[in-house]
Amino acid sequence: MPKHCDTCTCGDTSASESPVEPICYSIPEAADALSLGETTVRELVLRGEIPSVTVGRRRLIPVERLREWVRLQSEQSNGG
Secondary structure (H helix, E strand, C coil): HHHHHHHHCCCCCHHHHCCCCCCCEECCCCCHHHCHHHHHHHHHHHHHCCCCEEECCCEEEEHHHHHHHHHHHHHHCCCC
């Protein structure tokens, strides 16, 4: 079986056409998405301000819960 990747010459581009949407972010990914530093996001997670789940030793932030958190922050800062 051919390995599908950017350098594959088999002609099958299906692997690159439909990337998997993440359902959770790592702390660095969430920091990038929020344009915040990793330390700030980690502190918000540890204080329980940003919802997260722990899987093994990893702390993951569900994308939908992060979006809800951003929406709430926006409403609060706009007097919402």
